[in-house]
Amino acid sequence: MWKKIRILILLLILFIVAVNAYRDQNQDWTKPVRVLLHPVNADGQDSTQLYIQQLSNSSFQTVQQYLQQAAAQYRQQPVYFYLQLGRELKQLPPQVPEQASLLDSIIWSLKFRFYAWRQHQSVDGAPHVTLYLNYYDPAHQKALKHSTALEKGRIGSVNLFAAERQNQQNHVVLAHELLHAFGARDKYDLATGLPIYPLGYANPQQQPRYPQQKAELMGGHIPLSSSTSKMPDSLQYTVINDLTAAEIGWLR
Numbered sequence: 445m446w447k448k449i450r451i452l453i454l455l456l457i458l459f460i461v462a463v464n465a466y467r468d469q470n471q472d473w474t475k476p477v478r479v480l481l482h483p484v485n486a487d488g489q490d491s492t493q494l495y496i497q498q499l500s501n502s503s504f505q506t507v508q509q510y511l512q513q514a515a516a517q518y519r520q521q522p523v524y525f526y527l528q529l530g531r532e533l534k535q536l537p538p539q540v541p542e543q544a545s546l547l548d549s550i551i552w553s554l555k556f557r558f559y560a561w562r563q564h565q566s567v568d569g570a571p572h573v574t575l576y577l578n579y580y581d582p583a584h585q586k587a588l589k590h591s592t593a594l595e596k597g598r599i600g601s602v603n604l605f606a607a608e609r610q611n612q613q614n615h616v617v618l619a620h621e622l623l624h625a626f627g628a629r630d631k632y633d634l635a636t637g638l639p640i641y642p643l644g645y646a647n648p649q650q651q652p653r654y655p656q657q658k659a660e661l662m663g664g665h666i667p668l669s670s671s672t673s674k675m676p677d678s679l680q681y682t683v684i685n686d687l688t689a690a691e692i693g694w695l696r
């Protein structure tokens with residue numbers, strides 16, 4: 445059984461690599477990749493403002509190193525990521541519609557691209573990806589709305605917690621959204637939030653299958669049983685599997 449699944453995954457990966465080669469709109473991974481991060485005080489709290497004020501480029505070094513290591517493994521040559529903290533923005537990106545129809549999604553993506561165009565200033569240069577980091581104080585906001593990134597336009601709206609103790613999980617969300625901007629797809633069931641077997645598993649071959657130790661980054665969660673999963677505490681508990689690597693053009 446596993447052999448058949450593996451062959452199917454392999455075929456899927458080959459197909460994606462072929463389509464990518466044909467479309468040829470992948471990131472050029474031989475050049476340094478610049479990612480610009482604009483913090484936004486999304487809930488207007490003073491505590492959120494204090495959190496934003498202490499951010500610097502080094503706040504995102506863990507994500508940078510994680511991506512460089514993962515990319516180097518696939519490409520067998522160094523890939524350089526530069527995650528840079530940009531200007532704080534005063535205006536929130538347009539809210540991602542919930543239970544959106546296709547039309548809602550199209551309108552939202554146009555609004556979002558218009559927002560990105562309006563917010564851009566020449567000091568920002570020409571980053572490969574721009575992410576808007578919307579920070580919320582967890583004391584006021586218990587759960588965050590969905591983050592989203594667009595491959596076309598290479599922009600993302602990322603909802604994060606403004607708290608030191610949430611930094612590691614913020615990194616997981618940020619890396620996940622960043623890979624969306626490069627063309628990676630979600631590998632979890634949108635209805636249940638559970639990673640899809642086997643595509644969204646870090647180690648689909650493991651026996652017994654549960655509990656898994658790590659999450660596939662685009663699968664989002666660590667599967668604990670066939671019906672339960674948990675958010676990884678940090679990027680250490682995530683891997684990028686071959687399928688995701690193929691989608692973003694790390695395999696060729």
Ligand SMILES: [Zn+2]
Nearest residue numbers: 620624629630
């Ligand atoms: Zn996603």
